[in-house]
Amino acid sequence: MITVRNYVKPATVEEAYELNQKRANRVIGGMMWVRMSKGNVGTLIDLSGLGMDKIVEEEEQFRIGCMCTLRQLEQHEGLNSAFAGVFEECTRHIVGVQFRNGATVGGSVFGRFGFSDILTALLALDTSVKLYKRGIVPLAEFVEMERDRDILEEIIVRKDKRRAVYFSERMSSTDFPILACAVSEKDRVYRVSIGARPMRASCIEGTEEEMKDAYRRFSYGSNMRGSSEYREHLAEVLIRRAINALKERDA
Numbered sequence: 216m217i218t219v220r221n222y223v224k225p226a227t228v229e230e231a232y233e234l235n236q237k238r239a240n241r242v243i244g245g246m247m248w249v250r251m252s253k254g255n256v257g258t259l260i261d262l263s264g265l266g267m268d269k270i271v272e273e274e275e276q277f278r279i280g281c282m283c284t285l286r287q288l289e290q291h292e293g294l295n296s297a298f299a300g301v302f303e304e305c306t307r308h309i310v311g312v313q314f315r316n317g318a319t320v321g322g323s324v325f326g327r328f329g330f331s332d333i334l335t336a337l338l339a340l341d342t343s344v345k346l347y348k349r350g351i352v353p354l355a356e357f358v359e360m361e362r363d364r365d366i367l368e369e370i371i372v373r374k375d376k377r378r379a380v381y382f383s384e385r386m387s388s389t390d391f392p393i394l395a396c397a398v399s400e401k402d403r404v405y406r407v408s409i410g411a412r413p414m415r416a417s418c419i420e421g422t423e424e425e426m427k428d429a430y431r432r433f434s435y436g437s438n439m440r441g442s443s444e445y446r447e448h449l450a451e452v453l454i455r456r457a458i459n460a461l462k463e464r465d466a
């Protein structure tokens with residue numbers, strides 16, 4: 216259980232950032248994950264008053280505010296038609312509708328959880344994050360960065376006509392994924408992102424020929440959901456299926 220002393224709903228991102236510099240304080244998105252943690256929090260910093268809960272479609276990109284819920288991603292027509300339903304597919308298995316109406320994309324990305332469907336899908340696209348202090352950083356770089364006390368303001372997904380597909384394997388429909396796989400293709404270059412290895416998602420790029428043994432270029436671990444050998448086998452199958460699905464769409 217967590218015990219919270221104060222609750223603040225800042226009026227500016229600057230105020231949220233300043234409050235967040237104190238180690239005892241904690242930013243919250245939907246609080247779905249934070250509320251399951253243990254310990255004492257000085258001040259809980261609620262970002263919900265900052266208007267960062269919109270998905271804005273521009274000519275060259277989508278700007279997804281950190282407080283957008285997973286349900287907004289799942290249902291957004293523009294996002295889903297630009298990326299062939301990837302956002303619906305990577306969210307619809309997460310717990311249930313009520314949960315997805317609370318959990319935010321900011322919490323999902325900033326958390327950099329190993330099991331994250333969202334991170335896996337976003338990594339296969341041309342995605343950057345906008346951090347209040349550090350500015351815009353490619354998602355692949357952000358995933359590897361040391362966790363700091365910045366504020367994630369928005370996620371930027373470029374509309375580069377990349378085609379994408381998302382698959383995950385789960386023991387039961389709303390469980391955490393045993394393995395998550397997103398593949399995109401642009402100008403015959405494939406980008407493969409594998410998550411829930413169970414380590415956090417990472418991605419590689421190459422031609423179709425180079426992607427034949429793509430699954431060997433990731434490392435895998437074992438936990439209660441599956442062994443490293445099983446995950447490697449799943450990766451081989453899901454990557455092949457994803458590339459075939461993209462090619463079938465061409466045909």
Ligand SMILES: Cc1cc2nc3c(=O)[nH]c(=O)nc-3n(C[C@H](O)[C@H](O)[C@H](O)COP(=O)(O)OP(=O)(O)OC[C@H]3O[C@@H](n4cnc5c(N)ncnc54)[C@H](O)[C@@H]3O)c2cc1C
Pocket residue numbers: 241242243244245246247248249250251262281285308309310317318319320321322323324325326330331332333334365366367368389390391392
């Ligand atoms: C029971 C359960 C099952 C789940 N199953 C899945 C699953 O199958 N697949 C999947 O992908 N995910 C799953 N999740 C994760 C979930 O989808 C969310 O990613 C998670 O709840 C975090 O989102 P949140 O809005 O609740 O963030 P919070 O819990 O509010 O925050 C998470 C972390 O991010 C920080 N944070 C939040 N917003 C910001 C911001 N804007 N800037 C800086 N830091 C920020 C917080 O300080 C905290 O450290 C599951 C979670 C739970 C609790």
